[in-house]
Amino acid sequence: MRTRSKRAKRCPSCGGRMEKYGHDRKGAQRWHCPECSVNGVFHDPKGRKAMRRELDSFVARLLGGHTLAEEGRSFRRDREWCWRVDPVIPVPGTKSHVLETDGTYVNGRCLLVPMDGTTGLVVRIRWCAHESIAEYRALFRGVPAPDVLVSDGMRGMERAAAAEWPGTRLQRCLVHVHRDTGRDLTHQPKTQAAKELKKLSSRLFKVHTAEEAARWGEGLNAWYERWKDMVNERTTAKDDPAHAAGRKWWWTHERLRRCYKRLEKLFRDGSLFAYTDPALLAGGEVPRDTNGLEGGINSPIKRMLDDHRGMPRKHMMRACEWKCYTRSPHPDTGAPLDAYLKTRHDREARRREKTRLAESATGDEPFADRISVQLPDPGEPTMNAYESGFGIRHGWAGTST
Incomplete structure (x- = not known):
């Protein structure tokens, strides 16, 4: 029988209200979403609100000019999962009048950043090994063509803009x-x-x-x-x-x-x-010029990385992504958190499905019922399995010195 939970539990896929849906074989609570028909066991002891508060505090300390080492070992241990949250900036639906685009290098990787020249907001980001026509075309693809593109003279950027946005004017810095x-x-x-x-x-x-x-x-x-x-x-x-x-x-x-x-x-x-x-x-x-981009995004990124010297490359890249995400048109940490919960739910669902398929291949009967006993053919000599030397051995019995 389905019963409603006293505390609202949100679906990691659509965000709708979930209902209790019985228990699994281990006694864990199962949940069901009436909107998207997702059901299963969601191991979320903290809850979305608690995770949202932890993620907000993590981002505030990451971008606030203070090092994470100042918060103590327990803070870093409890927020370790926050490094796996990917802040993806959605593709804008409306075009910008002016876009300023440039690439900044971080620990051997290049971060391409197009910024709205009017509002100063980051439109999109892309990591690459170096600036090239293919990387800039992938960056511009899907973004509405602006009226003007302000660049530093990178030929790859200008050729990519001419291919993706034929009617866009160029302004050299x-x-x-x-x-x-x-x-x-x-x-x-x-x-x-x-x-x-x-x-x-x-x-x-x-x-x-x-x-x-x-x-x-x-x-x-x-x-x-x-x-x-x-x-x-x-x-x-x-x-x-x-x-x-x-x-x-x-x-x-x-x-x-x-x-x-x-x-x-x-x-x-x-x-x-x-x-x-x-x-x-x-x-x-x-x-x-591109001073708005250099002083609005690139310089704050370098100052933030200077505050957190010694981070591994993976954490440095994630910190840069959060810096750009907070400068995006809709900097809400709830959207990346929902995507992270959905990905984790899908990963757990795949793991459970893999376990179920393995169990169905071997069968759910007790182990004794699955033993295959092969009887000897009539007329062939038989051997007593419990004669001396064929029983269960304990300790060092039967070992050679």
């Missing part, structure tokens, strides 16, 4: 552009052309409108007209055989040319000043 310029021209260039180009690159941060962007492009074009002979100058192997290295010719001022070509390509593609486009500004403000 101006901080990374200026950093690349400094790497090519050094911080104290020697030639007059390099000094002027570096000064022009520094003016990127003073562009706020479409008119100022057009004037900046005119300045870049004027610089090229003035120094194009120097940019296109070549050196042949005959002029400098010591640096030929199997080449017939090469650009004399290769770094200067590479810096100009980068700025010219970004300006021509519209990914240098996409944040000044009136059509994009109609949907909201567009950031011109």
